[in-house]
Amino acid sequence: MNEIINLSNPIVEAQPLFGASLQELTGLMENLGQPPYRARQLYEALYAQRTPSLDQITTLPATLRTTLSSAGYTVGLPELLQTARSIDGTERYLVRMADGETVETVWMPGGDGGERGDGTQAAEEEEHPTHDDDDYKRATICISSQVGCAVNCQFCLTAKLGIRRNLTPGEIAGQVAAVLNRHKVEVGRDRINLVFMGMGEPFLNYAAFMDAVRLLTGPMSIPESRMTVSTSGILPGIQQFASETIRPKLAVSLNASNDVVRESIMPITRKWNIAALLEAISAVPLRPRERVTFEYVLLGGINDQRQHADELIALLKNLRAKSQAKINLIVWNSGPDMPFHEPTPQDVGIFQKRLRDGGIPAFIRKPRGRDIYAACGQLKRTLESPPPTPLVEIAL
Numbered sequence: 221m222n223e224i225i226n227l228s229n230p231i232v233e234a235q236p237l238f239g240a241s242l243q244e245l246t247g248l249m250e251n252l253g254q255p256p257y258r259a260r261q262l263y264e265a266l267y268a269q270r271t272p273s274l275d276q277i278t279t280l281p282a283t284l285r286t287t288l289s290s291a292g293y294t295v296g297l298p299e300l301l302q303t304a305r306s307i308d309g310t311e312r313y314l315v316r317m318a319d320g321e322t323v324e325t326v327w328m329p330g331g332d333g334g335e336r337g338d339g340t341q342a343a344e345e346e347e348h349p350t351h352d353d354d355d356y357k358r359a360t361i362c363i364s365s366q367v368g369c370a371v372n373c374q375f376c377l378t379a380k381l382g383i384r385r386n387l388t389p390g391e392i393a394g395q396v397a398a399v400l401n402r403h404k405v406e407v408g409r410d411r412i413n414l415v416f417m418g419m420g421e422p423f424l425n426y427a428a429f430m431d432a433v434r435l436l437t438g439p440m441s442i443p444e445s446r447m448t449v450s451t452s453g454i455l456p457g458i459q460q461f462a463s464e465t466i467r468p469k470l471a472v473s474l475n476a477s478n479d480v481v482r483e484s485i486m487p488i489t490r491k492w493n494i495a496a497l498l499e500a501i502s503a504v505p506l507r508p509r510e511r512v513t514f515e516y517v518l519l520g521g522i523n524d525q526r527q528h529a530d531e532l533i534a535l536l537k538n539l540r541a542k543s544q545a546k547i548n549l550i551v552w553n554s555g556p557d558m559p560f561h562e563p564t565p566q567d568v569g570i571f572q573k574r575l576r577d578g579g580i581p582a583f584i585r586k587p588r589g590r591d592i593y594a595a596c597g598q599l600k601r602t603l604e605s606p607p608p609t610p611l612v613e614i615a616l
């Protein structure tokens with residue numbers, strides 16, 4: 221049975237500190253006539269300890285905490301308003317920002333039967349089996365980067381919202397902090413993967429997304445090697461990403477083997493076609509053992525036939541970094557009033573085998589949280605509902 225838990229608290233209008241850089245906090249402390257080490261203490265409390273409220277930051281004197289709160293400052297972590305729990309352990313949260321906008325964030329616990337939260341890890345496990353200590357907790361958090369999305373992919377429920385606004389760095393990294401706090405995760409002891417694959421297009425909110433990555437890898441201590449960002453193929457974003465020294469792994473939503481099919485399901489192809497995309501991707505310098513992931517949502521009868529697999533093999537063989545590319549096949553997760561249908565399991569198997577026989581590593585990504593609409597491309601349903609009140613059930 222799905223379980224709905226209400227986590228609501230009254231909204232407090234305030235100035236969130238979470239998301240501020242050390243430099244910004246130093247400036248704030250200077251304005252308050254405080255020495256710079258107070259900024260460092262606040263920085264540690266916000267990001268390393270993930271302290272949820274100013275009252276609890278006991279490294280700061282009580283008078284300073286009072287001064288900060290009377291000036292309207294709060295820690296300002298996004299609030300987990302509601303959670304829906306799937307039969308597979310996945311949790312989907314409705315997360316409220318300080319201005320009342322909401323996004324969705326997903327927690328996928330791993331470690332059961334080889335599944336590692338996101339399918340990417342499962343795919344890697346299939347290739348390089350590892351046996352971790354049973355006590356070693358691991359999970360993947362799927363993070364949103366925008367409220368809604370402007371890209372308008374025809375198969376994605378998030379697209380139906382349109383774009384409402386970009387998230388700030390604090391709101392992006394804050395989703396992670398709020399979820400880690402909920403699960404009492406100790407970064408360092410527990411293995412946490414992050415995927416920027418929730419609502420929105422991270423590369424259309426590039427600066428905030430990368431600032432969030434810097435908070436997550438820096439004071440929050442989550443290794444960049446455990447992070448993957450997925451883009452629908454925003455060319456200038458990929459080009460900028462190529463020059464980053466600290467960055468997540470790259471996944472690109474290819475979803476079609478030729479421009480005609482891609483344009484029909486991802487209109488953004490008119491702006492940047494597959495050839496331009498592959499060229500930009502091949503210019504991203506890869507680290508040792510790193511591979512670019514191509515995501516490929518299988519839509520029954522549209523892009524899942526043998527000729528599509530053959531076209532894909534040809535495309536990726538021409539990619540300069542071909543030995544460092546892999547494909548994650550994602551069976552389309554259905555949504556209401558959408559003109560698509562799932563591929564048959566037989567077609568999925570044939571498609572994967574054909575890619576593999578053609579020399580392309582291809583993995584079938586296990587869907588997580590489908591029953592609660594938490595799987596890829598399904599994040600939107602609760603946003604359509606009126607603002608949650610205590611114990612409102614999410615329509616499933």
Ligand SMILES: C[S@@+](CC[C@H](N)C(=O)[O-])C[C@H]1O[C@@H](n2cnc3c(N)ncnc32)[C@H](O)[C@@H]1O
Pocket residue numbers: 375376377378416417418419420421422450451452472473475515516517550551552553554555596597598
């Ligand atoms: C929701 S998007 C977010 C990241 C980014 N905007 C992108 O498109 O890559 C993450 C992945 O979900 C896939 N996706 C979208 N809608 C889907 C659906 N209904 N079923 C399965 N996968 C879907 C996208 O193709 C993409 O690979």
Ligand code: SF4
Pocket residue numbers: 369370371372373376377378379418419420421452473597
């Ligand atoms: S698949 Fe990604 S880019 Fe396309 S509409 Fe959905 S969230 Fe936006």
